[in-house]
Amino acid sequence: MYRIERSRDDNLTRIAMLEMARLCYTCGICVGDCPAARFSDDFNPRQIFLKVCLGVGEGLTGEDSPIWKCTTCYTCSERCPAGVKPLDVILALRNLSFKQGACPEGVKAVRASVLEKGVVGAVTQRITDLRKRMNLPEAGDDQGSDLEQFISEA
Amino acid sequence: MKPEALKQEFSFFPGCMARLKLPQVERSVRTLLEDLGVSLKDEPRFTCCPDPVMFRSASRDDWLLLAARNLSLDSGPPIVTLCPGCASSLSEARHVLDEDEELAASVAARLRKLGLKLALPHTQHFLQILSDPGVREDIAERVTMRFDGLKAGTHYGCHLVRPSSAVHFENPEKPTCLDELLSLAGAERVDYEDKYLCCGRPSIDDATSRSIVEHKLKAMKAAGCEVLIVACPFCFEQFDLGQAILERKGGSFGIPVLYISQFLSLAMGRDPQELGLELHRIKPNGLL
Numbered sequence: 043m044y045r046i047e048r049s050r051d052d053n054l055t056r057i058a059m060l061e062m063a064r065l066c067y068t069c070g071i072c073v074g075d076c077p078a079a080r081f082s083d084d085f086n087p088r089q090i091f092l093k094v095c096l097g098v099g100e101g102l103t104g105e106d107s108p109i110w111k112c113t114t115c116y117t118c119s120e121r122c123p124a125g126v127k128p129l130d131v132i133l134a135l136r137n138l139s140f141k142q143g144a145c146p147e148g149v150k151a152v153r154a155s156v157l158e159k160g161v162v163g164a165v166t167q168r169i170t171d172l173r174k175r176m177n178l179p180e181a182g183d184d185q186g187s188d189l190e191q192f193i194s195e196a
Numbered sequence: 197m198k199p200e201a202l203k204q205e206f207s208f209f210p211g212c213m214a215r216l217k218l219p220q221v222e223r224s225v226r227t228l229l230e231d232l233g234v235s236l237k238d239e240p241r242f243t244c245c246p247d248p249v250m251f252r253s254a255s256r257d258d259w260l261l262l263a264a265r266n267l268s269l270d271s272g273p274p275i276v277t278l279c280p281g282c283a284s285s286l287s288e289a290r291h292v293l294d295e296d297e298e299l300a301a302s303v304a305a306r307l308r309k310l311g312l313k314l315a316l317p318h319t320q321h322f323l324q325i326l327s328d329p330g331v332r333e334d335i336a337e338r339v340t341m342r343f344d345g346l347k348a349g350t351h352y353g354c355h356l357v358r359p360s361s362a363v364h365f366e367n368p369e370k371p372t373c374l375d376e377l378l379s380l381a382g383a384e385r386v387d388y389e390d391k392y393l394c395c396g397r398p399s400i401d402d403a404t405s406r407s408i409v410e411h412k413l414k415a416m417k418a419a420g421c422e423v424l425i426v427a428c429p430f431c432f433e434q435f436d437l438g439q440a441i442l443e444r445k446g447g448s449f450g451i452p453v454l455y456i457s458q459f460l461s462l463a464m465g466r467d468p469q470e471l472g473l474e475l476h477r478i479k480p481n482g483l484l
């Protein structure tokens with residue numbers, strides 16, 4: 043598991059667990075079949091990985107970073123011949139952005155919903171009726187009562 | 197005789213998307229598995245898996261804790277999911293905890309405070325059960341409504357087979373199970389361009405997500421797909437609702453989307469209405 047931390051000057055990102063920072067061959071295999079790279083302009087998993095390794099990851103965290111374009115399809119991590127896991131680096135950068143409070147609203151909303159209710163989304167009247175008609179168990183949304191406390195206990 | 201794969205009971209993990217947005221998908225999966233004689237057990241304390249995309253993007257540590265809680269709730273039967281996201285998320289958490297003793301010990305200590313003992317039951321998508329040769333034979337024998345010659349595209353969904361280090365199901369780049377299951381009812385496989393490309397849905401950037409789904413729908417149409425078969429609630433929504441949105445903006449595809457369990461249940465003689473087909477945005481009426 044990669045952990046990325048902010049370095050002292052507070053602008054750069056670096057990989058803290060260096061033993062995991064394999065040597066990238068810069069072969070580009072991870073770029074060729076990356077859906078986010080193919081279907082948008084400024085997304086490139088190899089570049090993201092190398093920038094983080096070289097400590098020049100300015101602009102890779104925050105709401106406007108390209109990291110949010112990734113579809114988490116795992117193609118890059120499956121195909122990399124060097125054992126690099128570009129998706130893990132992207133997720134670590136996303137975690138760092140969240141910690142800085144600078145991530146898309148959607149991510150915050152999903153997290154809040156899970157911690158509060160245990161599920162993503164709401165039990166609407168429509169869904170209650172549909173489930174009843176289809177003979178499905180009631181959809182509870184109160185499994186989350188202990189979750190916030192559970193994850194916050196250090 | 198009951199196929200070997202069905203001799204045990206499974207803990208059923210419906211996941212948020214089917215539970216709260218696509219009950220027809222949950223209905224069809226339960227119906228199919230029950231018709232095949234799979235015993236399912238409900239665990240009302242299951243929470244979101246948690247979501248390997250959005251929730252994990254906020255905190256990988258918290259993702260691992262909540263996944264470990266779900267895995268440990270019912271330290272009994274293996275878990276079966278209807279969503280590849282749930283199966284992949286829980287399998288990856290299991291893999292991480294299996295590989296890292298120190299981490300597992302600290303997670304176990306946290307779980308003890310909830311009165312739970314860390315357990316790592318095997319977790320799989322229901323398609324893995326359907327890959328058993330005995331189960332396939334059984335399905336083939338029960339087919340009463342054939343779809344001979346129907347040109348059926350398939351979309352597998354990335355998390356169904358990846359990360360392969362944790363999921364261990366099929367070829368992680370070119371799975372075949374959906375196409376094989378379709379052929380049991382006579383449908384014809386279609387190899388459209390970029391068949392194995394992601395549906396785009398989990399991208400948090402709307403423009404990226406839309407261009408990918410539009411590209412895939414165009415490729416399916418060009419190859420003559422009359423129906424699209426999926427096995428993921430998120431892919432389902434991306435192709436059904438996503439297609440309806442593109443059509444409102446002038447696109448024209450007309451490709452109804454069925455969950456594999458809906459398709460197989462129809463083939464096994466179940467009523468379209470009980471499978472909730474009328475809830476789909478792109479109406480599958482032409483198929484019936």
Ligand code: SF4
Pocket residue numbers: 072075076077078079087111112113114115116117118119128129132
């Ligand atoms: S996981 Fe993300 S970066 Fe990797 S190939 Fe898929 S979209 Fe690209």
Ligand code: SF4
Pocket residue numbers: 065066067068069070071072073087088091121122123124125126128
């Ligand atoms: S596939 Fe691996 S080695 Fe090749 S460029 Fe990408 S990260 Fe580097």
